[in-house]
Amino acid sequence: MDRIQLSHGGGGRLMHCLINDFFVPAFEMSSLNDAAVVAWQASGRIALTTDSYVVSPYFFPGGDIGLLAVCGTVNDLAMVGAKPLYMTAGFILEEGLPFEELERVLASMQRVSEDIGVRIVAGDTKVVEKGKGDGIYINTTGVGIIPGGISLSPQQIQPGDKVIISGSIGNHGIAVMAERSGISFDPPLVSDVCPLNGLVDHMLGTTKDIRVMRDPTRGGVATTLNEFAIGSGYCMTVYEETVKVRSAVQGACDLLGLDPLYVANEGVLIAVVAPAVAEDLVAEMRKTTAGADAFIAGEVTNSPPHTVLYKTLMGGNRIIDMLSGEQLPRIC
Numbered sequence: 353m354d355r356i357q358l359s360h361g362g363g364g365r366l367m368h369c370l371i372n373d374f375f376v377p378a379f380e381m382s383s384l385n386d387a388a389v390v391a392w393q394a395s396g397r398i399a400l401t402t403d404s405y406v407v408s409p410y411f412f413p414g415g416d417i418g419l420l421a422v423c424g425t426v427n428d429l430a431m432v433g434a435k436p437l438y439m440t441a442g443f444i445l446e447e448g449l450p451f452e453e454l455e456r457v458l459a460s461m462q463r464v465s466e467d468i469g470v471r472i473v474a475g476d477t478k479v480v481e482k483g484k485g486d487g488i489y490i491n492t493t494g495v496g497i498i499p500g501g502i503s504l505s506p507q508q509i510q511p512g513d514k515v516i517i518s519g520s521i522g523n524h525g526i527a528v529m530a531e532r533s534g535i536s537f538d539p540p541l542v543s544d545v546c547p548l549n550g551l552v553d554h555m556l557g558t559t560k561d562i563r564v565m566r567d568p569t570r571g572g573v574a575t576t577l578n579e580f581a582i583g584s585g586y587c588m589t590v591y592e593e594t595v596k597v598r599s600a601v602q603g604a605c606d607l608l609g610l611d612p613l614y615v616a617n618e619g620v621l622i623a624v625v626a627p628a629v630a631e632d633l634v635a636e637m638r639k640t641t642a643g644a645d646a647f648i649a650g651e652v653t654n655s656p657p658h659t660v661l662y663k664t665l666m667g668g669n670r671i672i673d674m675l676s677g678e679q680l681p682r683i684c
Contacts, residue, residue, distance in 0.1 A: 356449040361479025371477060374451070378458035379441075379465075379472040396497040399434035401425060404491045408682040410457070412531045414524075414542030417490055418457035420618060420684060422464045422472075423547045425494040427567045430549040431621065433504050433556060434496030439465065441492050442476040446485035457488060468547045470494075501560065506583025506624075508563035513652040514630035515588060516623045518551060518637060519544065519645040520596040521573050525615035526604045528683045537600040544619035551621070551642040558636045561626035568622055569684055574613040574672045576622050577660045588660045590650035590672075613662070614675055616683045624652065 359366045375381065403424055410417035421441065429436045441461070445454070465472055523544040530541060548567060555562060564583075568576040573595075577588040597605075597612045605612050619642065625633055630648055637643030653661075660672040 401428040415545040418460035421490040425492040429496040430552040433502035436496040440474040444489040447482040509584035515650040522601040522612035522615035524618040546619035559629045563624040572614040
């Protein structure tokens with residue numbers, strides 16, 4: 353037997369074999385009780401996040417759904433200044449999924465979680481009939497601790513602040529779209545999916561004058577900047593000449609009528625910081641792997657309020673609004 357059967361989700365012997373043969377060794381689980389019991393720290397505030405991953409295809413250039421699930425969860429915790437500690441992972445598997453593909457996903461999750469020091473301590477597995485899923489879906493919950501003295505939110509933003517982006521944009525969404533559509537690039541375009549907690553630690557170790565951070569996943573940079581503008585009441589002004597977009601990403605967007613500002617990222621963060629620290633912070637970010645291409649993308653102005661302005665290379669101003677839906681579905 354080399355594929356998932358409906359009986360693997362039935363609660364009987366085959367389900368126990370699935371869990372013990374695949375999940376227990378992958379995540380080094382010492383207990384299969386109904387809840388995980390873990391050591392906790394007395395100081396700091398708790399950060400919690402939950403997310404679901406339905407990316408199609410679940411293997412794509414630069415990553416897979418397992419890597420995406422761990423990194424996405426860790427990054428959401430890091431964006432509020434938390435140090436990620438624990439995760440849970442729930443799996444919905446489709447009947448007929450090859451065990452080999454499940455093993456690849458679990459190995460990917462194991463590698464990245466060990467690299468960043470996050471323990472996957474609990475989980476759940478369900479199996480649905482063939483045709484009722486899409487191979488594998490993953491739901492996660494993440495827990496972390498926010499050290500004292502850190503408070504990040506759009507309400508902290510002030511006029512004159514600088515907008516920093518940690519790298520080129522649109523890589524993940526276009527890499528997934530290309531794999532889904534059978535489009536190839538030379539040189540190959542890969543997803544930017546990676547954990548950002550190390551970069552965030554380095555940033556907060558450099559300065560505490562960071563107002564807010566966010567990873568621009570679904571909806572891309574444009575949506576995140578709009579969230580900042582709405583939350584602060586100010587205008588986020590971004591300059592086209594400074595925004596980094598790889599030529600393959602821009603070419604694919606031009607061909608398909610997409611705007612890279614709205615394309616999803618999984619290894620990029622946006623930070624709004626005090627103007628006095630912006631240049632030094634970017635220099636420090638560039639010393640890290642995740643922030644090697646960091647740049648100042650724009651600034652915060654008083655007006656027009658609740659707005660994102662994009663200053664084009666032609667010298668005009670373009671209002672960047674939120675899309676009513678999304679350009680590329682199923683990219684995370």
